[in-house]
Amino acid sequence: MLKNVLTAFFILGTTVAAEATVVPNSLFSDHMILQKGVAVPVWGHANEGEKVTVRFNGQTVSTVAKGGKWMVKLAPLPYITTPQEMTITGENKISIKDILVGEVWLCSGQSNMERQLGPRPPQQPITDWEKERDAANFPMIREYYVPLKYAADKVEDVHEKWTVCSPKTVADFSAVGYFFARDLYKRINVPIGIIFSAFGGTPAEDWTSKAALEANPELTELVKNYDKATTGYRPPGKLMSGLYNGMINPLIPYAIKGVAWYQGEANNDRPKQYQVVLPNMIKNWRTDFGQGDFPFLIVQIAPYKDMTPEIREAQLKITQKVKNTALIVTTDCGDANDIHPSHKQPVGARLALAASGLVYHQKIEYSGPMLKTFRVNKDSVTLIFDHAAKGLQAKGNGTLSGFTIAGGDKKFVPAVAVIRGDKVIVHSSAVSKPVAVRYGWANVPDCNLYNSADLPASPFRTDVE
Incomplete structure (x- = not known):
């Protein structure tokens, strides 16, 4: 003993x-x-x-x-x-000993947040991981690791420790979490702590307390039929609210600045429900930590053959409705054949941009273009964007791709799209009276609308259900 x-x-x-x-x-x-x-x-x-x-x-x-x-x-x-x-x-x-005071972020979600910088066969190596490891001499960045655990009852302490970032330790850090912390540190030059609490293959409801699930009348059926809700992969030990009990409750009420959240793949087959589940989880965490409406930075699911545009739309709509959130668009960071894309650096960089602009109020453009409104003309549709920065651009060859247009029959066809300042004019000779436009509306979208800050636009559709 x-x-x-x-x-x-x-x-x-x-x-x-x-x-x-x-x-x-x-x-x-x-x-x-x-x-x-x-x-x-x-x-x-x-x-x-x-x-x-x-x-x-x-x-x-x-x-x-x-x-x-x-x-x-x-x-x-x-x-x-x-x-x-x-x-x-x-x-x-x-x-x-060796305590610093700075900015603390909870990095959570499923496998794309859980993936560490170092090797994890059979997954692809993280792009340039050895070069990144060797350059990771950042003693003012530290990580607290939360072990993977579904728990039936609320856990009070996971009995782990803080680790100082160095070339000897960083291989075990969350790759996205590390790139986020590193780039944020370079921007604000203060100590950065990340709490690494992520578990692959897990839906958002498992990260939500039982009380919060049961209190939301829109989730009554999910609670009632929990065991039938998840199809396909089931992580070991899976049970309702198990990750809240085992991986979030032990952290409450540690003082944090906000959350970097990379999850959604396990809710891909229920995108409409996700528009209730994730805001409910965000409210749950904000309430239980007792630190107000702290920021949630939500990474949009990257292109992959089995990830539908509806889950990206759900994430977009959540950030439009839930205050103090930001969407990290990853249309250029995916892999059509691998749900775990290896190029994690841009994800961390964009998380750091979002934190710098939304949270630390740096005068920068931190988001890609977001559809603000649209206007149907006689034979075209005009799209108007927020976060255009100093203007929109067609990255690559200068010709916009990824736009489709439809008339009353709702049969979408490829469209011609032209930039005019913070607007995009969309038309097609095959559609004389357009009613709707979509952008990047595919499991693996081929799209290239960016702003002058070199940040990509989120996929969207004007015919939102």
């Missing part, structure tokens, strides 16, 4: 005596990054009635353990780039 206790304390990365009674959650361990500018909860276990005192950066906060648990809140902290120490004192004293 003593050996197990000592091992647990070693995993926590803390220096404690064997008879210690105060134990912080493993999120509070050596090399951690705390969130700047907000109240910072710190919590753990102790003996009933034991006084617990936390000291950090000139603050001293105390409480008394109730029910074997304790929590204090540190007042908002400034950015801290010089390693600091935290002490937690009760009947014993724990020292947590």
Whole structure:
């Protein structure tokens, strides 16, 4: 038993005596990054009635353990780039070292977020992964890893640790998470912490608490028929709300800035329902973390032979309806024959752009063109876009591709599309009286509308159901 206790304390990365009674959650361990500018909860276990005192950066906060648990809140902290120490004192004293204060992002979703930078046969290697590994000398980037776990009951602590980014460690980091953190660090030059909690092949409802699922009347049938909802691959241990219990609840209420979310493949066959499921999950997380409507950066599903345009449309519509969200378009990052495309760098770069513009208010264009409205003319359709930056462009040969047009018969045919500032005029000699236009409407779209910031437009249709 003593050996197990000592091992647990070693995993926590803390220096404690064997008879210690105060134990912080493993999120509070050596090399951690705390969130700047907000109240910072710190919590753990102790003996009933034991006084617990936390000291950090000139603050001293105390409480008394109730029910074997304790929590204090540190007042908002400034950015801290010089390693600091935290002490937690009760009947014993724990020292947590090499702490920075910066920006903390939860990186979650399924396999394209779960994929680490290093090799993972039989998946393709990440593009230039060895070169990326060798250049990953970023001591102010750290990752906390959450093990894959479906759980029937809420887990309180996953007993993991923070890892400092270096060429020796980065191969085990989430590839997308690392590229996001690296590019964001280069843009804002403060410590970046990523909490890596992702599990391949998992639908969004599994990341949602049972209470949140049951409370939404639009999801009554999903809850009732949960075991029938998923077709095809079923991850080991799959059960309703199992990932919320096993991989999200242990993190609550750690102070975070926001979420980078790359998921949707497992909901591909239910795109309309996804328009309810994902906003419900976002609301669930925002409510349970208790930190307001923090930003959700949603990566749109990349082109692949089995991924329908309806799931991309669902993700687009979610970002249009749910506040403080952004859509990361990946039409140029896919692989028609591999659901795990190897080119992850642009995904991380665009996540960093979205965070920089939406969250950190840098004066940059952070989104690709988004259809704002459209106008049906006599023999053409005019599309008007937001996020055109300094103008739209047809990337490549200068001729727009990916547009189709239809008349009243709803038979879509390839169309000619021409850019006019922040507008695109679409027509076809085969359609004399058009009623609708679609762009990139295919499992593997061939499309090239970008803005002057070199960001691609999201696929869309004007005949939205």
